[in-house]
Amino acid sequence: DWVMGDYIAEAVEKIRAQVGDEEVILGLSGGVDSSVAAALIHRAIGDQLTCVFVDHGLLRLNEGQMVMDMFARNLGVKVVHVDASEQFMGHLQGVTDPEAKRKIIGREFVEVFQAEAKKLTRAKWLAQGTIYPDVIESAGAKTGKATTIKSHHNVGGLPETLGLKLLEPLRELFKDEVRELGVALGLPHEMVYRHPFPGPGLGVRILGEVKREYADLLRRADAIFIEELRNTVDTASGKSWYDLTSQAFAVFLPVKSVGVMGDGRTYDYVVALRAVQTSDFMTADWAELPYGLLKRVSSRIINEVRGINRVTYDVSSKPPATIEWE
Numbered sequence: 001d002w003v004m005g006d007y008i009a010e011a012v013e014k015i016r017a018q019v020g021d022e023e024v025i026l027g028l029s030g031g032v033d034s035s036v037a038a039a040l041i042h043r044a045i046g047d048q049l050t051c052v053f054v055d056h057g058l059l060r061l062n063e064g065q066m067v068m069d070m071f072a073r074n075l076g077v078k079v080v081h082v083d084a085s086e087q088f089m090g091h092l093q094g095v096t097d098p099e100a101k102r103k104i105i106g107r108e109f110v111e112v113f114q115a116e117a118k119k120l121t122r123a124k125w126l127a128q129g130t131i132y133p134d135v136i137e138s139a140g141a142k143t144g145k146a147t148t149i150k151s152h153h154n155v156g157g158l159p160e161t162l163g164l165k166l167l168e169p170l171r172e173l174f175k176d177e178v179r180e181l182g183v184a185l186g187l188p189h190e191m192v193y194r195h196p197f198p199g200p201g202l203g204v205r206i207l208g209e210v211k212r213e214y215a216d217l218l219r220r221a222d223a224i225f226i227e228e229l230r231n232t233v234d235t236a237s238g239k240s241w242y243d244l245t246s247q248a249f250a251v252f253l254p255v256k257s258v259g260v261m262g263d264g265r266t267y268d269y270v271v272a273l274r275a276v277q278t279s280d281f282m283t284a285d286w287a288e289l290p291y292g293l294l295k296r297v298s299s300r301i302i303n304e305v306r307g308i309n310r311v312t313y314d315v316s317s318k319p320p321a322t323i324e325w326e
């Protein structure tokens with residue numbers, strides 16, 4: 001619509017005035033905020049923008065490919081794709097404590113990103129997809145108001161170490177405005193209205209030690225769950241169960257249980273499904289998904305993902321449980 005069109009024109013002018021003919025780097029995560037920031041900045045300055053996409057090996061199924069298709073192929077954005085999964089897996093080996101895992105992933109992320117950023121010697125700006133609620137939240141954290149239950153992984157302090165100026169074109173926008181802007185900039189609706197995904201990715205959805213084998217099994221189970229949520233429409237509201245939930249995902253439990261398949265006995269891993277409804281993610285109710293949907297997801301995961309022979313549904317609300325399992 002024209003209101004958003006005007007907004008884009010204004011934002012584009014502002015970015016051009018700020019940046020001039022200098023170069024900008026942006027860390028693309030695959031999430032909504034960094035994606036919309038990238039699309040907006042690209043609209044404003046084209047090839048003066050280079051995105052760095054760090055793949056830590058803890059992304060969802062085909063996510064790396066999707067990000068590259070969307071930005072590099074469809075929008076013509078310059079994207080450096082860094083496959084750092086070996087490095088991340090290496091550092092996570094033998095680590096089971098949730099906070100320790102988060103810290104390692106956060107630290108490695110910063111390290112890999114910095115190394116790439118330093119190669120882009122002409123860059124003068126670091127762009128970030130900071131939105132208004134982040135600005136408020138970090139103000140709260142600085143005054144000690146926020147209680148840290150889990151250390152959240154984001155890239156604070158980077159511009160200073162890199163000697164770059166900070167470009168934050170979404171700083172004044174709320175999430176729903178960021179989404180509208182994304183759609184107006186031509187990002188796919190499906191991408192812009194995705195559930196949130198934590199920075200440490202599957203690292204906090206594989207309980208205990210992270211292994212590539214576990215991540216591969218979890219990715220496939222999770223993709224089946226999400227596909228069925230998208231394809232199952234609630235007749236009363238006309239909405240898909242994906243849209244009726246705020247966040248949904250599979251969790252890998254590194255315990256084995258006995259099952260039977262054909263005339264053989266199996267001894268394989270367990271997956272838990274988690275789906276919640278919430279308005280602010282501070283409290284959340286587990287979603288009352290239809291039994292038929294749970295049944296399809298369970299039988300598909302067990303039949304299609306060899307290595308998983310049991311599926312459970314998490315019926316814990318927040319508080320006292322958190323949304324993620326770690």
Ligand code: XMP
Pocket residue numbers: 102149150151152153154196197198199200247281318321322323324325326
């Ligand atoms: P919890 O598990 O604390 O999660 O109930 C609340 C919301 O925050 C997300 N989350 C994270 N996001 N880095 C992030 O960027 C993190 O380390 C992190 N931990 C939790 C979680 O997915 C949920 O939306």
